[in-house]
Amino acid sequence: MKTHYYLDWFYDKGFSEKLVNVLHEDITDRKSLVMISAESSDFSDEQVNIDSVFERTWFNQANIYFDEYHFIDDRTQKEDAQRLIQNASVVFLCGGTARDQKHLVTEYELSDLIKKSNAVVMGTSAGGMNMSDEYVDECTVCEGMALNHFSFEAHFDHDNTAMIEERFPLSNKMDIYVAADKDGAVRVKGSKIDIIGNVYLISHSKIQKLAETL
Numbered sequence: 097m098k099t100h101y102y103l104d105w106f107y108d109k110g111f112s113e114k115l116v117n118v119l120h121e122d123i124t125d126r127k128s129l130v131m132i133s134a135e136s137s138d139f140s141d142e143q144v145n146i147d148s149v150f151e152r153t154w155f156n157q158a159n160i161y162f163d164e165y166h167f168i169d170d171r172t173q174k175e176d177a178q179r180l181i182q183n184a185s186v187v188f189l190c191g192g193t194a195r196d197q198k199h200l201v202t203e204y205e206l207s208d209l210i211k212k213s214n215a216v217v218m219g220t221s222a223g224g225m226n227m228s229d230e231y232v233d234e235c236t237v238c239e240g241m242a243l244n245h246f247s248f249e250a251h252f253d254h255d256n257t258a259m260i261e262e263r264f265p266l267s268n269k270m271d272i273y274v275a276a277d278k279d280g281a282v283r284v285k286g287s288k289i290d291i292i293g294n295v296y297l298i299s300h301s302k303i304q305k306l307a308e309t310l
Contacts (some may be wrong), residue, residue: 102122102224102282104293105191110157112279112290114310119158122285123186123216127134129155129162130184130215133169133200134192134222151220153189162186170200173226177204182266184215189223191250194233198240207241217243223295224241229270244284246274254296254303264301272298273306283310 099122106112111119130147142278146165146294147154154159162185168177181187189197201207210217217227225231228240228248240247247266252274253259263272279293290309297306 097286098214098243098284099286100227100243100284101216101218102227102250102275102284103218104222104250104275104278104280105221106154107278108228110154112281112293114308118283118292118310119160122283123160124162125185125215126162126183128164128166128180128183129186129188130166130180131188131190132197132206132223133167134190134194134197134226136170136193136196149190151188163298165184168200168206170203172204174204177206178209181206181209181213181215184213187213187215187217189217189219191221191223193221194222194225194231194238197304198238201226201241210241211243212298217291219248224248224250224275230266232266235262237266241248242268246270248282250280251278252276252296252303258297260298260303263298267298267302268300274298 127229155205166180207209226240227243229242230237231247266305275296276298280295281292283290291306293310295306297304
């Protein structure tokens with residue numbers, strides 16, 4: 097059963113308590129956490145210290161530890177990146193710039209491998225957007241990996257009427273889940289969609305607050 101998490105950005109506080117509880121249920125294989133960058137490295141020779149990747153601290157705070165930690169960016173060899181995805185227990189698409197991450201995933205031909213993987217796939221901010229079917233980025237509709245047939249956005253200002261209306265055309269094509277207030281998350285397990293924290297739905301040019309299901 098495929099399990100996907102679309103996450104807001106949690107800053108220093110880490111995952112919410114409810115999110116931690118379900119992550120402990122879902123992440124039973126903890127051999128390898130593979131994180132995918134959403135920032136260009138400018139091809140510096142200096143390798144990223146996985147201990148310094150901010151999103152990793154969220155797992156530490158949740159007491160979820162792995163035997164191996166890996167970070168894929170544009171300095172990773174394509175073949176190595178593909179092998180890491182194939183062997184991953186959890187694939188985590190980091191936050192940053194959605195376009196940079198999409199370029200990396202496309203260039204390294206990782207999308208199909210992620211879709212086929214039995215790993216738990218998670219994405220925060222830009223990562224969650226790229227897991228989407230389509231998403232709005234700087235007034236442009238972009239294609240994601242389509243792990244699920246909906247759109248996702250993080251740290252969304254649900255009081256910004258202009259921003260909401262800008263998404264109405266896409267909302268007539270597919271549901272748009274928007275996470276707000278820095279604690280929202282959407283879990284898709286099989287065909288079931290669960291809501292954690294503050295999440296809104298834009299559908300058919302209307303927005304509504306969703307009730308938590310966990």
